[in-house]
Amino acid sequence: MEQNIAAARIAFLYPGHAAEDDYPRLAQMVSPAAEVTVVHTAFHEDAHTVKALTEMGSPQRLTEGAGHLEEANLEAVLWTSTSASFVRGIDGIGEQIETLENALHIPASTTAMAFARAIAAxxxxxxxxxxxxxxxxxxxxxxxxxxxxxxxxxxxxxxxxxxxxxxxxxxxxxxxxxxxxxxxxxxxxxxxxxxxxxxxxxxxxxxxxxxxxxxxNQVSFWEGLRLCGKLIPQPGLGTLFRMNPWN
CATH class of the missing domain: 3.40.50.1860 (Rossmann fold)
Incomplete structure (x- = not known):
């Protein structure tokens, strides 16, 4: 049955290049297809170390990335590095979300927070x-x-x-x-x-x-739809996407 819902418009700030093609793939796997924008953020070092990840997820890096989205017509934005979110702790994650929301004036979240919400869901x-x-x-x-x-x-x-x-x-x-x-x-x-x-x-x-x-990447995309208010059950994307968000 056709869902009476408009396409979600989500941006993903993504450090470097690795599996960012998952986001346009996921966008085509949901109905209606979502509109996604991926912005590649800069960093000093590609390394899973506390020092490198803390710098990668700094407010300065997120602000730089958000600057590429100021003219975009978006409903939500995600900082999509799990580790460069949780290494900064709960307060640091709050700072990341606040940085993005202040820059773009739309709901924001991070992949780490998306995991916590998805586990609860x-x-x-x-x-x-x-x-x-x-x-x-x-x-x-x-x-x-x-x-x-x-x-x-x-x-x-x-x-x-x-x-x-x-x-x-x-x-x-x-x-x-x-x-x-x-x-x-x-x-x-x-x-x-x-x-x-x-x-x-x-x-x-x-x-x-x-x-x-x-x-x-699954929970990040799910979180983006949630922030847009456009979560509906979807096949082919695992248990998380089969859940009714209104239950």
Whole structure:
């Protein structure tokens, strides 16, 4: 049945180049198709280290990125680096959101916050994390989730330093990484790196894991639709998108 809803208009601020093609792919997978704009933000170093990620997600970098969107007709904007959000802590995430909302005067969020909301939306209480990051960064994601009373029953790290390398992982590698790092006690499996391709394989990931799987680009896009007030159940995009947001 045709939904009486206008296309969502969402911008994604994305550091560098890795898996940003997931966003236009996701835009074509929903009905009605969304209108997305991807702005590539600058940074000093492509590295999953606290120092590099803190600089990457600084208000200065977000303000620079937002400057490319001042004339755009948008409904929402996302800062789409999970790690360059949660490494700054809850207060730092609030600063990121405030920076974008003050610059563009539209609702804003970050991928880290999208994960917290998506976990609540599927009513998951315990999660496993399959992170591409080094262990110290993965543990900071665990600490972030615990702010929301989300229990992490297992955390695994791939130990990849650069986003560019993460972006080269193919379907077989991503499915294997997810299944190898699943946990029977987890209500959902989280795959938190926006540099990792996942949009084309969301249903495959859930079949392989035998449970809901939340990936960074998936939850970012979902969060964008939520901010636009245009979330409706969608097939082919995993459990998260099959949920009725009004329940």
């Amino acid at each position: 599927i009513n998951a209480k315990r999660v496993a994390i399959a992170a591409t990051y080094p262990q110290d960064i993965a543990l900071l994601f665990k600490a972030f989730l615990e702010h929301f009373d989300i229990e992490v029953v297992q955390i695994a790290s791939h130990g990849i330093i650069t986003a560019a390398e993460v972006g080269t992982l193919d379907k077989a590698a991503v499915l294997r990484f997810a299944t190898d790092n699943n946990h029977p006690d987890a209500d959902a499996l989280l795959v938190p790196d926006t540099a990792l391709h996942s949009a084309a394989w969301l249903e495959d990931l859930e079949v392989a894991a035998g449970k809901p799987v939340l990936t960074a």
